[in-house]
Amino acid sequence: MNCLSCLFGELWRVILKLCMCLLCQLYALLKDQHDFGSRFKKVVTTKTGLDNYAGMSALSAEGTTHTVRKEEQVAFSNWINRCKQVQI
Numbered sequence: 001m002n003c004l005s006c007l008f009g010e011l012w013r014v015i016l017k018l019c020m021c022l023l024c025q026l027y028a029l030l031k032d033q034h035d036f037g038s039r040f041k042k043v044v045t046t047k048t049g050l051d052n053y054a055g056m057s058a059l060s061a062e063g064t065t066h067t068v069r070k071e072e073q074v075a076f077s078n079w080i081n082r083c084k085q086v087q088i
Contacts, residue, residue: 051073055064 049070051068051070053066053068055062
């Protein structure tokens with residue numbers, strides 16, 4: 001009986017070790033598939049056609065930036081020019 005319980009204890013340790021290994025592999029797989037943070041950083045850092053403007057006055061906070069797309073700049077300047085033409 002003592003030998004049987006020893007064998008059972010050893011078998012239990014092997015099963016737990018295998019389960020832990022499988023659990024670690026499953027965790028790594030799911031983390032790679034669903035880790036939004038790492039994918040988000042890749043997407044954000046690859047944007048093109050943007051201009052960054054740092055704080056333009058003494059009142060703006062240190063490190064404050066504003067990001068503007070080129071299309072926004074063109075659309076805004078066109079809008080300003082149309083408004084100026086109407087006023088003249």
